[in-house]
Amino acid sequence: MLNYNSFKELTLKGRYVKNSHIIPLAKQHASIAEITKIGSSVQKKPIYSYVFGTGKIKILVWSQMHGNESTTTKALFDFFNRLHHRDEVVFKLLSECTFCVIPILNPDGAEKYTRVNANNIDLNRDAQQLSQPESKVLLNTYKSFKPDYCFNLHGQRTIFSAGYSANSSVLSFLSPAHDQQRSITRTRKVAMEVIVTINNALKDVLPDQISRYDDGFNINCVGDSFQSMNTPTILFEAGHFPGDYKREKTRMFIYDALMTSFLCIANDEVKGDKYQSYFNLPENQKLFFDIIIRNVVSNDGELVDVAIQYEETLKNEELLFVPRIAKVGSLEEYFGHKEIDGGQNPILINNTGKIANSLTIINEISINGVDFVDKIAVS
Numbered sequence: 001m002l003n004y005n006s007f008k009e010l011t012l013k014g015r016y017v018k019n020s021h022i023i024p025l026a027k028q029h030a031s032i033a034e035i036t037k038i039g040s041s042v043q044k045k046p047i048y049s050y051v052f053g054t055g056k057i058k059i060l061v062w063s064q065m066h067g068n069e070s071t072t073t074k075a076l077f078d079f080f081n082r083l084h085h086r087d088e089v090v091f092k093l094l095s096e097c098t099f100c101v102i103p104i105l106n107p108d109g110a111e112k113y114t115r116v117n118a119n120n121i122d123l124n125r126d127a128q129q130l131s132q133p134e135s136k137v138l139l140n141t142y143k144s145f146k147p148d149y150c151f152n153l154h155g156q157r158t159i160f161s162a163g164y165s166a167n168s169s170v171l172s173f174l175s176p177a178h179d180q181q182r183s184i185t186r187t188r189k190v191a192m193e194v195i196v197t198i199n200n201a202l203k204d205v206l207p208d209q210i211s212r213y214d215d216g217f218n219i220n221c222v223g224d225s226f227q228s229m230n231t232p233t234i235l236f237e238a239g240h241f242p243g244d245y246k247r248e249k250t251r252m253f254i255y256d257a258l259m260t261s262f263l264c265i266a267n268d269e270v271k272g273d274k275y276q277s278y279f280n281l282p283e284n285q286k287l288f289f290d291i292i293i294r295n296v297v298s299n300d301g302e303l304v305d306v307a308i309q310y311e312e313t314l315k316n317e318e319l320l321f322v323p324r325i326a327k328v329g330s331l332e333e334y335f336g337h338k339e340i341d342g343g344q345n346p347i348l349i350n351n352t353g354k355i356a357n358s359l360t361i362i363n364e365i366s367i368n369g370v371d372f373v374d375k376i377a378v379s
């Protein structure tokens, strides 16, 4: 088996990935892909598709519909590189399937590192209204390509746990509903079965760290909308692996998950009758903060826990993880990706012991007079 590092796309790294990072990569794939500008964003940035393969099963994949969710884009370019190694696996994929991949659907959001597009619209709530050029590009591609499967690739925040557990949700998936009743139709079963296959392949390397999103129906979401048009649609969410704020480990797991799903489709293994264990996956819960400092004493003598969440802020082309207070109180039911025991000592945040339960940016922090700023930084 080929070593992942031998085809990992090294020019893409970290969390900030935008058009100017991927455009130079087109020429290295021109020999194996048809690369087309399929439209433009609000700010007239190009949106590209890469088409690979000649097979009859059509797979439509898009990433960075939310501009700041770049992990899956990195994994896609790893996949593109993998396709240059013309072994049996690649031969199977490209002879059974045709892939149409949109690496960055929301290039304006990617540039500014925002979820929304340049008009402040969440494209994943615009599937019916189609008010944005990016939404139209995706729907037009869907209509002309006529996919048998859709892969809707996203990234999730660090707050998610795999069920009610102290395990971070590293990967989560969803077979979206396609009606209010959340009926388990054949289309949904097929998508569920692909997710089951991924879980079976990855559960040993990610024990209890793979989960599923809740399936409340919202026709304005693109996945629900395509599913309701009877195309099995699989939502991927690249999540947080402990310590991996750059999402380089998760990127590798996403690559594995993509490859597993493409292969089971190419091998014609997905029939929609082995979906049941999808429901055994834990549902995502929001039990995590980036940091919890436990047992510290505020100005008014109260013993509290302080939860800190990083805000990802783009400054001079660099992504900063700015610590903010997220919650103060008794936080026994929550977990921190990092936990610090304050030993019932007094805490000072920005030189005040009055800890506002707000989004205060933490510039200075000390516990019992000892500076903790370095300890709360992303390492």
Ligand SMILES: [Zn+2]
Binding pocket: 066, 069, 153, 154, 155
């Ligand atoms: Zn998203």
